[in-house]
Amino acid sequence: xxxxxxxxxxxxxxxxxxxxxxxxxxxxxAIGVEDVSSRQLxxxxxxxxxxxxxxxxxxxxxxxxxxxxxxxxxxxxLETIIGVSEPQPVAIIGAGHLGQALANYAxxxxxxxxxxxxxxANPRLVGLExxxxxxxxMDSLEDVISQEGIRIAILTVxxxxxxxxxxxxxxxxxxxxxxxxPTDLKVPKTVAVRNERLAVGIMALSFKVKCILEGDCGxx
Amino acid sequence: xxxxxxxxxxxxxxxxxxxxxxxxxxxxxAIGVEDVSSRQLxxxxxxxxxxxxxxxxxxxxxxxxxxxxxxxxxxxxLETIIGVSEPQPVAIIGAGHLGQALANYAxxxxxxxxxxxxxxANPRLVGLExxxxxxxxMDSLEDVISQEGIRIAILTVxxxxxxxxxxxxxxxxxxxxxxxxPTDLKVPKTVAVRNERLAVGIMALSFKVKCILEGDCGxx
DNA sequence: AATCGGGTGTCAACCGATTGACAGGCGGCG
DNA sequence: CGCCGCCTGTCAATCGGTTGACACCCGATT
Numbered sequence: 042x043x044x045x046x047x048x049x050x051x052x053x054x055x056x057x058x059x060x061x062x063x064x065x066x067x068x069x070x071a072i073g074v075e076d077v078s079s080r081q082l083x084x085x086x087x088x089x090x091x092x093x094x095x096x097x098x099x100x101x102x103x104x105x106x107x108x109x110x111x112x113x114x115x116x117x118x119l120e121t122i123i124g125v126s127e128p129q130p131v132a133i134i135g136a137g138h139l140g141q142a143l144a145n146y147a148x149x150x151x152x153x154x155x156x157x158x159x160x161x162a163n164p165r166l167v168g169l170e171x172x173x174x175x176x177x178x179m180d181s182l183e184d185v186i187s188q189e190g191i192r193i194a195i196l197t198v199x200x201x202x203x204x205x206x207x208x209x210x211x212x213x214x215x216x217x218x219x220x221x222x223p224t225d226l227k228v229p230k231t232v233a234v235r236n237e238r239l240a241v242g243i244m245a246l247s248f249k250v251k252c253i254l255e256g257d258c259g260x261x
Numbered sequence: 262x263x264x265x266x267x268x269x270x271x272x273x274x275x276x277x278x279x280x281x282x283x284x285x286x287x288x289x290x291a292i293g294v295e296d297v298s299s300r301q302l303x304x305x306x307x308x309x310x311x312x313x314x315x316x317x318x319x320x321x322x323x324x325x326x327x328x329x330x331x332x333x334x335x336x337x338x339l340e341t342i343i344g345v346s347e348p349q350p351v352a353i354i355g356a357g358h359l360g361q362a363l364a365n366y367a368x369x370x371x372x373x374x375x376x377x378x379x380x381x382a383n384p385r386l387v388g389l390e391x392x393x394x395x396x397x398x399m400d401s402l403e404d405v406i407s408q409e410g411i412r413i414a415i416l417t418v419x420x421x422x423x424x425x426x427x428x429x430x431x432x433x434x435x436x437x438x439x440x441x442x443p444t445d446l447k448v449p450k451t452v453a454v455r456n457e458r459l460a461v462g463i464m465a466l467s468f469k470v471k472c473i474l475e476g477d478c479g480x481x
Numbered sequence: 482a483a484t485c486g487g488g489t490g491t492c493a494a495c496c497g498a499t500t501g502a503c504a505g506g507c508g509g510c511g
Numbered sequence: 512c513g514c515c516g517c518c519t520g521t522c523a524a525t526c527g528g529t530t531g532a533c534a535c536c537c538g539a540t541t
Contacts, residue, residue, distance in 0.1 A: 124471030251344030
């Protein structure tokens, strides 16, 4: 990696592709592939090779020119760029069905995001064990976050509680929030939020489905 | 709604905003709001008013010019456009934690997507009741889909089974798939797929978090 | 040693999406 | 009645992302 430009210059669209690159590269690594050309990698991800090179270009010099990328170099480089070169502990707030699903989501650890705290306000859920972790009472939120050095929280509480929980998280020093509640959160500019809205996904799909069923899609 | 252009001309980015418009408008409707200007609506969604008008412009004539939008007109119009003017039954394939979370996801029905079939290959899960619905054996997949007229499937099976299940779904007449498996599915062009990759979301967030922690974000 | 095939880095053209500007409609008020 | 403020529909300018083209590099092969 030659020279890292300021992160702020990396376009949003590129950022969203980085995890996919990493994912695929880890897969290749696992099956013993050492070299991979931009074309191979791009095709397997269904994107254009020029785009992939363009993306990598933001970070510069992953390969000696004229030679394909070396998986063994690329993986740690991408991990560093993305920020998972060492495990990022995360907290899950809300141990409802979705929260439990995520806490159980096998790859969480493997992907570099070990779950270090699951919280819920419902006393009935508190104490329950999920993947060897107890569901904790919301009271301990701040303590656990600071003790474990957690920077990222996953929010799976009902929409009506999302904002107040968020405020607590921000105060407790959380820097990034993955928000599954169907609400827009208000946070200071120093906190990053990513909204995962399940319902939006299925509706956008529904539009296309309608489109297909009505033969209205531009496929002649 | 004056004159509907071909759906294929509606930009992707607009499509992804439509569900958010609908969501917010339903909310407004619920609290009795009748009129809403593009500025109000846009601000509450954190987008520019001009963009909102531009989006609506693809479908034309939601309001008499010079007058604000009427919530009561807009909601059904959007529902028709998105394709949820009548309930779209969906199937969930894979009754693991994520599948169960989605099946339980309260708003599914309300959003216009009643779950009409939950399937799993694991005999231990088959028969389990989720929200009054039994988990069914994969054997009955095709039958249920055709009997219930299901067009949309939500895929929450492990990655290794995703493609073979997809092939069955396509054969059974499914037209849209929301894919939660971390794999790219191969489908005919007449089937729409939307990938929801949970891990990608958290990684993209991690990049920004790193960015914030390193003071490298362009915020001077 | 020269050549060839395949590779990356880089740039400029292209394309789609966002934004700002403004013409024209409507209702309320003096 | 005429004006004023607020509104939408629409278009043009702008911005960001994608794509294709090409210069240059490398190792293998003749």
